[in-house]
Amino acid sequence: MAEFKLPANSKVNKHGRVFKAPDGAKHVRRFRIYRYDPDSGENPRIDTYELDMDSCGPMVLDALIKIKNEIDPTLTFRRSCREGICGSCAMNIDGHNGLACICASDDIDGDVRISPLPHRPVVKDLVPDLTDFYAQYASIKPWLQTRTPAPPDRERLQSKADQQKVDRPSACILCACCSTSCPSYWWNSDRYLGPAALLAAYRWIVDSRDEATGERLDELEDPFRLYRCHTIMNCTEACPKDLNPAQAIGEIKQMLVRRRY
C-alpha cells in the first residue's frame, strides 16, 4: 500500500539556516535547498541561501557551485560534465525533476526550491542512494545477446532504419529523473522496474541484432515489473533528454499482446 506521508525520520524540521546576500547586492534570489547531514543525528532541514545573481552563472548548477565555493562548503551534491550528458546533477528543481546544469535559474518563478530526486533514501543533502535503480538497470541485461556466431570478417550490420529504432532510446543517460518522478515507482520500486530500466529494455528488444527478444519480453510479462505503469507520463515530462519512456513502455505492452497471435 502506498505510503503518502514521509516517515518520522524524514520529515523536514524547522531549523533551516538563512545565509543573507552580501550588502549592496542588487539582483538577489533565494535558493531553498534540502539539507541532510547523516552525522548530525537530526532530521533533514531546508537552508536558504540568498545569492547575488549579478555574480552568478545562469544555471542552477552554477548557483550550487557558487554556494559551495563561497558561502557553505558543506553543501553536498553530485555534478560532473555541466552540459547535460553525464546525468550526475539530477535533482528536483522547483517541483520538477531535471538536470541542474541545463536548468536556467531565470526560468523559475520565485524562490528556487531544490531537493534530492524524490522518494529515494538520502545519503547526504542532494545525494540520493541509487543502488536499486542501477540494479534494476542491470536486471534487464543491457547488452547484446546473440545465439548465432558473428560474421568472421565484419561486425553485425544493421540497416539505417533498424539503427534509427535504437537511436533515441540509447540516448538515455541514466540520470534517474524519470523513474524518481513516477508515483508508481515511488510506491512499488521494490517490484516495478520503472521507466528508465523499461526504456533500456525496449532499446534492446527493438535492436535488430539482438537475439534474445523473446526472453526479454518473458522477463517483463509480470504484473509488477512492467504493468505498474499506468501512463501517468511524469517520466516523459521529466526527461531532460526529451526521450519518451512512456511511449516505449506502451510499445512493449503492445508487443506482449501481439506475440500471442
Place this chain on the structure above:
Amino acid sequence: MPPRERPLSPHLQIYRWQISNTLSVLHRATGAVLSLGLIVFVAWLIAAAAGPQAYARFAALIDGPLGFLVLAGFGFAFFYHLLNGVRHLAWDVGRGFGKRERRASGWLVVVGACALTALAIAFALHLGGSTHG
C-alpha cells in the same frame, strides 16, 4: 549508537502538479467515486423495485441541493472516466504520446466531461420539468 536509517526524500509533498499527473489522479479518484456511486444506483433500483412508497422515500432523499450535488458529481465522474478511458485506449494502441497530443487530449477530456455533465443536467431538468408540468 545504531546507524541512523537514511531519510526518504520528499515526493508527493514537493512534486509539481502538471496536467498529466493531475488528470491521472483524477482518473483514479473518479473511478473510486463511480464505485461508491454504484451503491446509490443500486439503492435507487431497489427502491424502484420495492414499490411506489419506497421509491417516493428515495426520491425525497435525493431531491434537494445535496442530492443534486451528488448526482452532478456522479455524472461528472462518469463522463470524465469514460472520456479519459478512451484516452488510455488510444495510448494502448500506441497513439497520442507526443507532447502536444497528450496535452491537447487532456484538456479535451476535461472540457468534454464538463460539457457532457452540463448537458446531462440540462436534460434531466428538462425531463423533470415536463413530468411535473
